[in-house]
Amino acid sequence: MAEKRFPSGFKWGAATASYQVEGGIENNDWAEAAREGKVPPCGRACEHYERYEEDFDIAKSLGHNCHRLSIEWARIEPVEGRFDEREIEHYRKVLLALRARGLEPFITIWHFTLPLWFSRSGGFEREDAPRIFARYCAYVTGKLEDLCVHFSTMNEPMVFVSNGWARGTWPPFKKWPGIEYASITTSGRTINPQSKLGFGNIIRYVSVMHRLVRAHNAAYDAIKKMCPDAEVGIVKQVILYQANANPINWILAWVMNRFWTYYFMSRVIAKCDVVGLNYYLHKKFGDRRVYDKTDMDWDVFPEGICTALMMLKRYKKPVYVSEAGVADAEDRIRAGYIRSTVKCIHFAIENGVDVRGYMYWSLLDNYEWASGFGPRFGLVEIDYSTQERRIRESAYVYKGICEGNALID
Ligand code: BGC
Numbered sequence: 001m002a003e004k005r006f007p008s009g010f011k012w013g014a015a016t017a018s019y020q021v022e023g024g025i026e027n028n029d030w031a032e033a034a035r036e037g038k039v040p041p042c043g044r045a046c047e048h049y050e051r052y053e054e055d056f057d058i059a060k061s062l063g064h065n066c067h068r069l070s071i072e073w074a075r076i077e078p079v080e081g082r083f084d085e086r087e088i089e090h091y092r093k094v095l096l097a098l099r100a101r102g103l104e105p106f107i108t109i110w111h112f113t114l115p116l117w118f119s120r121s122g123g124f125e126r127e128d129a130p131r132i133f134a135r136y137c138a139y140v141t142g143k144l145e146d147l148c149v150h151f152s153t154m155n156e157p158m159v160f161v162s163n164g165w166a167r168g169t170w171p172p173f174k175k176w177p178g179i180e181y182a183s184i185t186t187s188g189r190t191i192n193p194q195s196k197l198g199f200g201n202i203i204r205y206v207s208v209m210h211r212l213v214r215a216h217n218a219a220y221d222a223i224k225k226m227c228p229d230a231e232v233g234i235v236k237q238v239i240l241y242q243a244n245a246n247p248i249n250w251i252l253a254w255v256m257n258r259f260w261t262y263y264f265m266s267r268v269i270a271k272c273d274v275v276g277l278n279y280y281l282h283k284k285f286g287d288r289r290v291y292d293k294t295d296m297d298w299d300v301f302p303e304g305i306c307t308a309l310m311m312l313k314r315y316k317k318p319v320y321v322s323e324a325g326v327a328d329a330e331d332r333i334r335a336g337y338i339r340s341t342v343k344c345i346h347f348a349i350e351n352g353v354d355v356r357g358y359m360y361w362s363l364l365d366n367y368e369w370a371s372g373f374g375p376r377f378g379l380v381e382i383d384y385s386t387q388e389r390r391i392r393e394s395a396y397v398y399k400g401i402c403e404g405n406a407l408i409d
Contacts, residue, residue: 004346004407011104011357012402014059014379015068015323017111017155018075020366021048028074029119029171030112030369038173040372046364046382049090053097054389058380059363062395063402066104068322068359069094070111070155071140073118080117080132088143095147106150106320106359108235108276109137109219112160112170112369119171124161125204130214137219138226145227152276152322153219156237157212158264165205168195169370176202213267220271234268235276235322236261238308244286252285261311269315276322277312278361279305279341295327295375296368302340309348309355318354321345325361327368327375334379334394342407360398364389 019025023045034041048055059067075087098105110133114123118132126132137153154160160170168175173195220232241256243249269275282304291299305324312319324341328334338360349355365378373384379395382388401407 002409004343004409006346006405007349007356008405009356010405011066011106011320011359012398012405013064013066013068013103013106013357013359014363015106015359015361016048016363016366017070017108018072019045019111019113020362020368021046021364022072023047023049025072025074025113027078027116028072028113029116029123032116032119033171033173039170039370040367042367044387045367046384047387048364051387052094055364055380056097056101056103058389058391059103060101062379062391063399064103065402066106066357066359067098067363068106068108069098070108072113073110073136074113074115076140077115077136078117080121081135083139088140091144092147095144099147104150105148106152106276106322106357107140107144107148108152108155108322109140110153111155114171123172124208124211124215129211130218133215134218134222138222141223141230141232142226145230149229150231150233150274150320151223152233152235153216153223154212155235156278157209157216157234158260159237161205161208161212163370165201165208168197168201174198174201174204176205209264213264216268217271231273233272233274233276233317233320235278236265237278237280237323238311240279240282240304240308240311242282242284242287242304242307244284246286249285253283256283257311265312265315269317272315272317274318274320274356275312275315276320277305277308278323279308279321280324292333294333295329296371298327300326300333300337302337303344305341306344306347309345309353310351313348313351313353318356320356321358323359323361325377327377328394329376331392331394334392335397338394338398338401339407339409342401343409346407 033039095105163170165174166176175195223232238261241253243253282301326337362377364380365376365382368375381390
């Protein structure tokens, strides 16, 4: 048995996102979509808005030393340009609760959901969206920087634009003609029949993608102007495209990696102090291997994170694995998935990638977007009828790794 030891100070923890766990949010685009019957309702979710201390006690008891959370834009800026100090106060209490338990906070300033005033007026289709976004990001960072060092402006911009303007499964439900046959991301299982189909959406897709680039870059500048010491990055989902020996498949994989990962990253990397990697999905063109499946029907292939991390090496920035995890209600594969992920992170570090932490997705079972509350990603199971928390066995396997700062392989 070999011990794979991690650098001292390595961060171990789990991640959540505001809308998926907090509950009681009615003034964003997802809540509106739920009222219109386009996505499942989120309701009280895990009541994490009220129960965060209990949840952080659990994280601490599981050996975590960090936690990734997001700020709900609709709470902070419920009306355009008007910021709610009481909600800032709430998040300050949340950060204090983390720090009191020795959990280093990592904030994602925006994780998919938009305040209604913004989405109804066009959201990221608005020409001035980068300015609006940067103002919000700078405001949040200015109010919280004394309690937190690590900030990411946005989570998975390519997933956001692809589900919203290509697959039509997420707000604003716009899709490309023929997209059913060209599944480029796999969050959410069904194509929403109410989504608007049109060629114009291809143009909108490209322009929203570029506006997200500009929004991140503008936010970085605005934050740095106000808080030069804040560490600012972006969270990027890498879908790993690979191929068998067939040259056509090889070209396909090459193109898709450029399209999905490098195109966006190369446009924001100059304004990233660090990079957050979310890894879930891979696609190997020409591959006949039959994979075990998660409850999301995604291939179980944690090893792909090795290559995903090596892909980020070219940017020469510190990397946090800001998400990697499985939907696994029976807790059948989670422990093995975590161990493989950790082993790959260790391999990447040994091969020159400056990985500084791993945040398992997710601390709690939660609202899995268009798939509702069905999929269970949590280290902690939630009984939604009683809000009872139950720690899964796999969480203790992860605890051993976190506490030992090592994997015994
Ligand atoms: C997102 C999370 C989501 C998870 C599992 C990531 O795409 O950041 O919000 O729940 O993957 O699908």
